[in-house]
Amino acid sequence: MALEPDNFQAVSTTATPTQAIGSTPEPGADVIIDMENPPRAAGGSEKKSALEAVESLPTEDGEYLSDSETIPDPPCTTTVLQQFSVVDQRNRLRRHTKYRDPWIEQDEEHIKVLNRLRRWKLAQDGGVWGKAKARFSRNPTQARRPSDDQLEKLVLHYFPTPGEFTVRIVDFYANCSKKYEVSLVTCLENFLEKKPEGVHVRWIYAPVGPNIVSSCIDDLFRKAGKTNQTTVMGTGRKAWPYLSIEALSFRHRNNYRQMRDIHDILSEDTPVNQDLRMRLNRRNAETIGKSILAKDLEWRCEHLGMTADFWELVRTRIPYHLTQMSTQETTGGAKDIVNPMTAGHIYQTLWTHPSYKNGQLLRSMVWNYHRPDGMLLTVGMPCDVEYLDKDFDAWLSQSRKRRDGNEDASVFAFLYKRFKNSGTRDWPEKTVDYFLIYLLTEIAVAPHNIRQGRAMTRLTVAYKQVVEKLKLRRYDRFRRHESIRLVRDFLTCQDELTCICNVLRGRMTLLTNLEKFLVDNEANAPERDPDYKPSPTECESALERVQWAIPLVKEQLEVCEALLVDLRISTEALFQLKSIEQNELAIVAESQNKAILVFTAVTVIFLPLSFFTSYFGMNLNGLEDPNKTEAWFWQS
Structure with a gap:
């Protein structure tokens, strides 16, 4: 059969x-x-x-x-x-x-509430006419503000309180790995002191942006080690022996706009938002409770002159868009002059490429704190899409929870999947330093399409095509609004490439310093047994990982710098071309003005002459005989 x-x-x-x-x-x-x-x-x-x-x-x-x-x-x-x-x-x-995404229906319900909130805000900003239009519309309930219960659920879905957001913990054993998902409070209370027996490396990933909460987390983590010693990689960097890298990732641009709209509308200090703000602050206090996070947070707020307001603690959940030129540092006092919420221009020329039409390219800092007892803390933004393949749009449309565990999209999920069944068995060095270098090199080359067989256009190739398209548009005929839009696209693309080059330069500096350190460390290390034969499944050494990443980052940097130079030259040529067009239009306008001036002079001279000739040329002979009637006059 x-x-x-x-x-x-x-x-x-x-x-x-x-x-x-x-x-x-x-x-x-x-x-x-x-x-x-x-x-x-x-x-x-x-x-x-x-x-x-x-x-x-x-x-x-x-x-x-x-x-x-x-x-x-x-x-x-x-x-x-x-x-x-x-x-x-x-x-x-x-x-x-x-x-399969079991959380997508929950996201859709929250989006419906957000759309109602947007319509209400639009009616409020429209003044009397906007309110009247909303009241007498076919469905006036759609323009009403959602209830505080609905808004609280909406806010907590996108901006969970510091005590509620999920921290991921991975324990690497000799032959396997285990992952835990706990709240931040539980992690700080139970997972920072020491790792379990048999665990070579414990990796803690806290998806927090640069704010006062992240400062509390890394300080509590370093204090929990109960030692001032650093790992081998920290030698020579006594002031701050920890490594950080700036990551580039993608998020669906609608999701990014949703987070910004929620913050912009509901964080305003207006009477209509006071009840909701009080509920959120109360929820924040309940989730933190009397934990060590609450104590450290209270001390830091008093020291920095800040308040533990809900929106102050969660606003950095919105990542920086690509052209956000902030230093991304945590400071006390008033808010930063430039932050992700006040920066209104989030348009990217990359959207004009068909492969990236839904992707918002974002940048975020990733801090890594490692201890000699095998503990590693990674603090950075929530997981986004770092791997490019044919399913790129599908990964962007996934819910946050599904995307966090998608090894085909996220670096952090991939690393757990990579060593899930092997643990540290294939590591050349079963230390936290080796895993940290593995993590840094994976972030340094992302976003890329290497893992999926180059099934999608690379980011640098996409920008090449975008720049080429902009250069072709230079020769279009002058149109008032279209020419202004073209100049804006040139300047926006130039800003994007400038920011990408800055990120890649920072990565190159980090990788070259790591390579120098690893070369020196390998030269001072004892010689390996000549009869030693590595297993076929053994991972690359730390030095090989760095040397693998450097050419990839260097190639991206060279391409982006060349595109930036080409774009600047094209921008200057565009301005010259538009200036010539403006001069030609000015000459045409001047000739038209001269013609109109001559016509006006002729009109001024001949208009009164025409009046007098018409006046004196009127036939009044019929008016001399008073016996004629008015009807005869008009008939004649």
Whole structure:
């Protein structure tokens, strides 16, 4: 009986030729198929094989073949169909698991509330006419402000309180890794002191932006180590022996706009928002409670002259857009002059590229604090899309919770998946320094399309095409508003490339310093046993990882710098071309003005002459005879 796709359910995650077909694997698990011994259909007697049929045929000499090993096994149609059926079912199962997002419906409900809030805000900003239009519209309830309960749920969905947002903890054992997801308060209370027995490295990832909360977290983490010693990588950097890197990632531009709108509308210090603000502050105090975070936060607020207001603590959940030129430092006192909320221009010329039409390119700092006892704390923005492939738009549209665990989109999720079943077994050095370098090099080359077989246009290639398109638009005929828009696109693209170059230069500085340190450290290290043979699955060394990342970053930097120079030259040429066009238009306008002046002079001279000639040329002979009637006058 041939194996039909409809009758096939699934195969085991490690299917062997002797395993029965019909066992169901876990979602997303890989399926290994032995192509030399494909699974057979269950039930029924085996039919005569093709090889036996060939053996029964005579040769040219009339003799029958007796040695079956000398005859190649011809392909069997049934076997091939069975193999394709198994692979097709495997692919369908993986696709279903890959795109499944159980939290998307929850996001859609919150978006409906946000749209109602936007319509209410639009009616309020429209003055009397806007309020009247909203009241007498077909559905006036759609322009009403949502209730405080709905708004509180909306805010906490996008901006969870510091005590409620999720911290991810990964423990790397010798042969496996385990991941935990706990609240920040639980992490600070129970996971900072020491790692469990048998754990080589504990990695704590706190998705927090640069604010007073992140300062509390890293300070409590360093104090929990109860030692002032640094790791080997911290030697020579006594003042601040910790490494940071600026990351570039993508987020759906609608999601970015949603977060900004929620903050802009609900964080205003207006009477209508006072009740909601009080509820959020009360919720924040309840979640933090009397934990060590609350005590440290209270001390820092008093020291910096700040208040532990809800919006002050969560506003850095909105990442910096690409052209945000802030120093991204945590300071006390008043708000920064420039911050992600007050910067209104978030348009990017990258949107004109078909592959990136929905992506908002963002930048964020990632701080890493490592201790000699094998503990690593990473503080940075929530997970976004760093890997580029054909499913880029699908990853952008995923909910935040689904994207956090998507190893095809996020660097942090990929690193856990990478060492989930091997732990530190394949690490050349089972230390926190090695994993930190692995993390830094992975962030340094992102966003990239290497892991997915270059199935999507690279970021640098996309900017090449954007710049080329802008250069072609220089020769369009002058149109008033279109020319202004073109100049803005030139300046915006120039700002974007400038910021990307600044980020890449910072990465190059970090990587070159790491390479120099690792080369010196390797020169002073004891010689390795010449008979040592690394295992086939062993990871690259720390130095090899850095040397792998440097050429990739250097290539990106060179391309962006060349594009920036080309764009600046093109911008100057654009201004010169538009200046020439303006001069030509001015000459045409001047000639038109002269013609109008002559016409005006002629009109001034001949208009009174025309009046007098018409006046004196009137026929008044009929008015001399008073016996004629008025009707006769008009008839004549």
